[in-house]
Amino acid sequence: ISERQMSAQENTLQKSRNEQEGDHRPLVLVHRLPTFSLLSSDSLLIHFRLLDPVASAADEPLQEFLPRHGQSIRALLCLGPTPLKADILDLLPSLQLVAACSAGVDHIDLAECHRRGIAVTNAGTAFSEDVADYAVALLLDVLRRVSAANRFVRSGLWPQKPDYPLGSKLWGKRVGIVGLGSIGSEVAKRLVAFDCRIAYNSRAKKPSSPYTYYDNVCDLAVNSDVLITCCALTSETRHIINKDVLTALGKEGIIINVGRGPLIDEKELVQYLVQGEIGGAGLDVFEKEPYVPTELFELDNVVLSPHLAVLTPESFEALHELVIANLKAFFSNKPLLSPVRLD
Numbered sequence: 001i002s003e004r005q006m007s008a009q010e011n012t013l014q015k016s017r018n019e020q021e022g023d024h025r026p027l028v029l030v031h032r033l034p035t036f037s038l039l040s041s042d043s044l045l046i047h048f049r050l051l052d053p054v055a056s057a058a059d060e061p062l063q064e065f066l067p068r069h070g071q072s073i074r075a076l077l078c079l080g081p082t083p084l085k086a087d088i089l090d091l092l093p094s095l096q097l098v099a100a101c102s103a104g105v106d107h108i109d110l111a112e113c114h115r116r117g118i119a120v121t122n123a124g125t126a127f128s129e130d131v132a133d134y135a136v137a138l139l140l141d142v143l144r145r146v147s148a149a150n151r152f153v154r155s156g157l158w159p160q161k162p163d164y165p166l167g168s169k170l171w172g173k174r175v176g177i178v179g180l181g182s183i184g185s186e187v188a189k190r191l192v193a194f195d196c197r198i199a200y201n202s203r204a205k206k207p208s209s210p211y212t213y214y215d216n217v218c219d220l221a222v223n224s225d226v227l228i229t230c231c232a233l234t235s236e237t238r239h240i241i242n243k244d245v246l247t248a249l250g251k252e253g254i255i256i257n258v259g260r261g262p263l264i265d266e267k268e269l270v271q272y273l274v275q276g277e278i279g280g281a282g283l284d285v286f287e288k289e290p291y292v293p294t295e296l297f298e299l300d301n302v303v304l305s306p307h308l309a310v311l312t313p314e315s316f317e318a319l320h321e322l323v324i325a326n327l328k329a330f331f332s333n334k335p336l337l338s339p340v341r342l343d
């Protein structure tokens with residue numbers, strides 16, 4: 001009997017105990033766009049009652065639902081990129097915790113949460129390894145043209161054109177990481193194994209990091225063959241990769257984005273790629289998802305992906321455990337496991 005089967009049995013037992021003994025589970029509001037489903041509500045339901053406006057009142061606007069049901073809600077589970085701003089917070093006067101299910105929390109008005117004394121937790125490090133793997137996958141794909149080669153074979157061109165354009169080597173490349181947090185550090189760790197030379201930019205130099213620090217992204221770009229953006233999207237980092245940085249990266253330079261679309265000035269990036277002013281790009285995120293600039297569809301030196309770097313069953317399981325642990329800690333007045341800094 002596996003650990004997973006055992007915990008499923010425990011969950012079922014606990015559920016029926018709850019039902020027999022009267023329900024003492026704390027109430028948690030689920031905040032989600034109708035297109036986002038709860039990953040697996042089973043283990044959540046062992047510990048919490050979930051109030052899900054999308055499921056309970058498909059047509060009722062939150063502005064009507066929450067005043068009737070949300071007055072005593074202390075904790076909210078925010079799924080995916082569902083925006084959470086003052087208009088919703090206004091309807092939840094007792095709210096004290098927002099448990100976000102993502103690493104990035106740019107869809108949440110953090111200043112407003114801070115002002116109201118509402119704590120916010122995020123996915124912590126649950127996704128970092130998978131995002132880092134994906135950043136390396138995108139980089140290898142752009143450099144060695146894996147997706148383009150796949151298209152070449154499938155389109156039947158191989159017998160007619162036996163010469164396929166050469167890709168370039170990852171070994172020894174100078175890689176600049178923008179944002180050396182938990183994801184950036186995992187990316188660096190992986191690329192060290194490819195003998196890449198790592199440098200980084202972040203808000204401040206990390207005294208414990210062995211990598212070269214640049215306090216200016218343009219300087220980092222001048223000294224890099226590849227830039228990988230891994231930082232959070234904030235008002236300071238919006239368009240951190242602008243025209244000047246792209247120029248500094250140069251004609252052979254490659255950019256990989258696994259952070260958020262607006263970290264890059266996408267209009268400029270498209271121009272630079274179309275005009276051959278930079279070497280290539282691997283993009284998992286875009287400014288206006290799910291819309292991707294169609295000019296990029298034609299370019300074999302660009303690899304496109306629909307914002308799924310974090311998505312593996314393993315990382316979801318880790319997220320699930322973390323969310324439950326955060327909510328349990330909150331309801332028992334213990335320290336939160338992955339609090340987001342709000343000041």
Ligand SMILES: O=CC(=O)O
Pocket residue numbers: 101102103104105123127310
């Ligand atoms: O993009 C995904 C996340 O922020 O978790």
